Amino acid sequence: SVANRTYPGAVQLANKAFADNQPSLLVAKRKPLNISIDLPGMRKENTITVQYPTYGNVAGAV
Numbered sequence: 174s175v176a177n178r179t180y181p182g183a184v185q186l187a188n189k190a191f192a193d194n195q196p197s198l199l200v201a202k203r204k205p206l207n208i209s210i211d212l213p214g215m216r217k218e219n220t221i222t223v224q225y226p227t228y229g230n231v232a233g234a235v
Contacts, residue, residue: 182206182226208234
């Protein structure tokens with residue numbers, strides 16, 4: 174399903190599977206990903222670096 178394949182930093186192939194809402198992830202060595210969330214009341218501590226940007230690591234950081 175698209176829910177477990179789409180997350181900030183995901184790299185997906187633009188192919189027929191993508192058009193059918195079943196995107197294929199491109200698996201490769203990744204650089205760290207900085208995630209910034211801007212919500213009312215948050216201090217300047219709104220950025221986190223995800224060293225290994227997988228679905229689980231990005232979801233855990235958010």
